[in-house]
Amino acid sequence: MINKAEKKSSFLSFISTQRALALFILITIISLLFSFVFPTTFGTFSNFSIILLNMSSEIMIVIAITIVLIQGEIDLSLGSNMVLGAILCGRLMIVNDLPMIFAIIISLIVCMACGFINGLIVAKLNVVSFIGTLATGMIFLGFAVILSGTGWTDFPDKLFKALGQTKIMGIQMPVIYMIVALIIFAFLVSSTRYFRQYYYIGANQKAAKLSGINISKVKITTFVIAGCLAGIGGIITAMRFNTAIPNVGAGVELRAVTAAVIGGVSFAGGSGTVAGAAMGALFIAVLSNALTIAKLPPDLQPSITGVILITAIIIDIIVTKKNK
Amino acid sequence: MKILSKFSMKNEGNSKSGTNSKRDMLDYIAKNRWVIPLVFIMVYFITYSIVFPKVFLSSYNISSLLLEFSIPAIIVIGMALQLINGEIDLSVGFNVMFTNILAGTLIVLGVPMGWTIIIVLVVACVLGFIVGTLVSRIGVNSFIATLGMGLIYYGLTQFVYTSSYNISRNGIDIRHLPETFTKLSKGEFLGLQLPVYYAAVLLILFSILMAKSRYFKKYYYIGMNVEASRLSGISVKNMKTITFVLSSLFASVAGILIAARMGASAATYGTGWELKVITACVIGGVSMKGGRGTMGGAVLGMLFAICLTNALRIAYAPSNLYKIIEGSVLLGAVILDAQMSKRKVVG
C-alpha cells in the first residue's frame, strides 16, 4: 500500500527527474485545453507555427547555455556573440562583397574565437564565469556596434534571404533549423561520451579529474561550441529578417537560463538535458501564446514565467531534500 | 603625492629594487582595487579640464554628471552589500521599473505624496523579504530567485503601465505628475539637483557604516565563509534576509526618484541596471566571490562608469566605444581579482 505522502513525493520526483516528459505532458494538456476553448485562434496550424517561429530566434542560445550550465558555468556573452556573428556576416557580404558561404564561415570562426577567449579566461585565469563573460560580452557588443554602421540589410545573395524566409509545407526554415539543431544536440549531449563529460565536471570537478578528464580542455571547447551556436543563431535571424542590426533583446542569456532551469537544468551544474531545456522554452512560448489568446493581459506573462521559475526550483529543492 | 606616499608606507622592510617595487605596486593595486577607477576619474577630470574647459567645467555638465550618477549610485549600495555577503540581486533593474510605475500611479490616483512613498517602500521591503526568505531559508540560489523575482516585477510593471495608460485616456495622465511630487527629484539646491544630495547622504552614511559598523562588518565574514560565520555566532539566515530587504529598498528609492523626475513615462528606464551596477561594484574592487571590497570602491566604480559616458560624449567619440572600454576595464578588474588570492598580506 503506497500511502498518500509517498504518492505525493513520487509525483514531485517525476517532475524533477523526468522534466522533459513532464513538461511535454503539461504542454500537451494546455494545448488541448486551449485548442478546445479557442479553436479558431489558438488551435490552428498557423498559430503553432508562429509559436515555433518565435521560439526559433533564441533557441540556439538556449542550447548553448544548457551545455555551459551543465558544466557548472554560465555565459553572459552569448547575446553579444550572436549579434556580432550576424553583423559581421552581413557586413562581409555587403561591404566586402564576399560570397555568402565565406561570410558565414568567417563569421562563425570569429564567434568561436570569442568563445575561445571566454574559455581561456574561465579555465586558465580562474575568473568567475558570470563576471568574466559579462565583461567579454560588453567588448563583443562594442565591436559589433562598430562594425554595424547603420545596420546591414538587403543582402546581395538572394539565397541568404531564401534560407531564412522560405516556407516548407507552411513551416518557415528557421523552425526546421531549430528542430534539426535540437535533435542533434539532444543526441550529442545524451549519447556521446565526449559530451557526457560535462556532467561529471559539473557534478564534481575533482572526481572528474581523477576519472581522467582534462578539465581545462573541455571547458574551453564548451565555450567555443557555445560561441559557435550563438553565431549560428545570429546568422539564422539575419536570414529570417534579411537584416542584421545590433539590437539584441537585452538579457537573452537570462531568458535562456530561465527556460533551461524550468526545463530541469540545475544552476549548480551536473544535471539537466537539452530536451528538458527545449521543453522549458516551448512551455514558456506556448503558455504566453495561450494566455494572450485567452485575453489575459500579455504584460503579466513575465510575472507568470517568474513564478513558474521559482516554483520549478522549489520543487527541485524539495525532491533533493527528500532524497537525503 | 598622497597615493605614492600611501604606497611607500606599505612597503615595510622590502628591498627597494626595481622588480620588487613593481610587484609591490601590483600588490597594492590588487589589495586596493578602488585605485583603478580613482585613477581613471582623476585623469579624466584633469585632462578634460585642460582640453575641454568650457564644456567640461560648465555647471550644466558637472551637475548633470552628478545627477546621472546619483540615482544608480543609490542602487550600488544595496548591490555592494549583496556581493560582499556572497549573494547577487538580479531583480534590481526591474524593481526600479516597478516602483517607478507604482509611485507614479499612486500619486496620480490621488494618494498623498507622503503615503505614496511609504507604501512603495513597504511593498519593496515585503517583496525583498520574500526573496530573502527564499534564499536564506529555503535554499534557492540567489541568482535564480532574484531572476524570477525580476521577471515578476517586470510583468507587474508592464501591467500597471498599460492599465494606467487606459486610465489616462479617461482624464488621469500618469505622465504628468503634480509638482509637489516632482520637486522631490527636480528641485535644486546650490545649483545641484536634489537627488545628488540624497545620494551623497546615503553613500556617505553607508560607506561609513560598512567600514565601521559592527553589524555590517559581519557581512564580510558571511561572504568569506558561511559555516564559520554561523559557528562564530553570526545569525547568517537573518542577516541574509535583511540584505535582500535592503537592496529592494534602495532600488525602490531610486524608482521613486525616477518617477518624480520623469513622471513615470519611462516604463523601461532601469532595464539592465543590475548588470550596470554589478559592473560598477566589481570595477571598484568588490569581489564576486564575496568577503572583499568596500562601499567606497563600489561608488567609485559607478562614478567611473558615468565619467566614461560623459567623457565620450564631450569628445564626440562614438558611443559604442563605451562598451568596449568598460568591458575591458571590467575584465582587467576581474582578472586582477582572480590573481589576488595569491597575495599574502591583507593589510
Add this chain to the structure above:
Amino acid sequence: MSKLVLSVKGITKDFPGVRALKGVDFDLNEGEIHALCGENGAGKSTLMHILAGVFKQDVGEILLNGEKVSIANQKNANELGISIVYQERSLVGSLNVAENIFAARQPVGAFSVIKWKKLYDDTTELLLKLGIHIDPKAIVDQFSPAMQQMIEIAKALSLNPQVLILDEPTATITEKEVGLLFSLLRKLKEQGTAIIYISHRLAEIFQIADRVTVFKDGEHIATEEVINIDNEWIVNKMVGRELYFNRVEKLSHDEIILECIGLNSSKFKDINFKVGKGEIVSFAGLAGAGRTEVMRGLFGADKVSSGEVFINGKKVRIRHVNDAIKNGIGYLPEDRKDHGLFLEMAVSTNIASASLKKLSKGMNIDNKLINKTSETYRKKLNIITPSIHQKVVNLSGGNQQKVVLAKWLVVNPKIMIVDEPTRGVDIGAKAEIYQILRELTKEGTSIIVVSSDLPEVLAISDRIYIMHNGEIKGELSGDEATEQLVMKYASGIMN
C-alpha cells in the same frame, strides 16, 4: 599457497614537520582480505594514498606480482591494477548506475557515440558477478548511502583491479547494510581479488578479514592471521606507548557547571554527561563514534531531537549557536579550515570574529582594540606570524589552531569545547596548547575535549567519556584510565 600480489618494503614518507610512515612493510595475497588497523594518524591513510598514486614514497619500494613498480599518479595506479574506494562519494547523482560505474569510460563507437546496449550489458554483468541486484538504468540519486557505497565499489571494480583498497567502507552505512557489503567482499575473494580493508571497527575485522596489520605512529607493529588473535590483541598493538606527557595535577571540582540528560538525534542516542567547574572532560572514541555530533548539537550548530541541558543547574534551551554562546559555551570546530577560520582574512580579523560586540566602541568596530587584543594573544599563545595582518591561510597548522583558540579565548566562555585541538599540530605547539588549556581551568573555565589522540586524552583529562556508535559506552576517571581500557570501550568490545 596463496600467491603474493602486492609487497611493500621499507616505505618512509615525510610531510612538513612530521614523518607519516617510518619504513613500513606490508604484503597482500591473492584472494585475501587484509585489514589495516590503527588510530587516526597511524599512517594507514598515507600508505593507501601512496598505493593509489596520490603521493610518492620518499624511501622504499612497491612490488606488484614480484616486479618493482613506480606509481606515478592515480591513472597509473588504475592501469597497474590498483583501485581505491574513498570515503567521499565521487558519484554523479543525476546519472544512472551504468554511467557512474563506467564514468568517462563508456564504450563508444564512431564519433564518440555511446554504445548503450554494451554499456548496460557490461554493467549488468558486473553487477551480477558482484551479487548487487539493482537496475543499471536507475538514477543514482535515489539509492541509499549504503547502496551508493556498493555502486562506488562496483565502479572501482569495473577497472578489473588486482588490488582493491577500501577506506573505512562502513563509515557511512548502517550495521544492517554491512551484511550486503560483506557478501560482496566474499564474492570478490572467491574471484581472486586482493582487498585491503582499512577500518578500526574491530567487530567487522573479525567477521570479514583473513589477516590484520596494525600500524601505530607511522610504524608497522604487527601482522597476524585473524583466527589466531582476538580484540585484546589488536587493542594492545594499537596503543601502549611511552606517554610523553606527564599526568597533570588535578584540581578538585565540586560545582557541576554543565549537565546533559538524554540527548538524542539521528546521529547519537541517550547522551548523559556532567562537567564540573574547572574540569577537563574528554570524549574519546574512534572516528565516527558521534562525539563531534554531540558537541555540535550541544553548541546549537545541529539539531537535537530531544534531551535537556542544564547550565549551573538552570535548564537552558539551545536552538541556535547564539543561544549557546550567550549561555557561555564556546566551540573550536574539528575542521578548523572550513569551519573555524576565515582563511583569506587576517589573523586579527579571525581573532575578532566571535567577539565583535566586545571589541566595539558602541555600534562601531574598534580597530585599535582589535589590533591590541590580537597582539596580546599573539604573544600569549606564541602565534608565529610576520604580523597580525597576515592572511591566516599562510600560517602553519599549529599556528592556525592557535588563532582559533585565541578567537575563543577572547569570547571567554564558561565551557569551552575543543574538537581535535591538536590535529595536524606539531609537538611544540601541542605542548603549548595543553598548557593554555590547563591555565584556563585554573581560572575556572571548564573544558570538553573531543580527541582521537589517546596519549593526549590520558595526559590532560580529569575524566573521560568514551563513545562508540553514537552512545556513551564508558566513563573513566583520569587516574584509572589506561590506553587499553579506553580503546576497549572505544572499539565497542566492553560495556
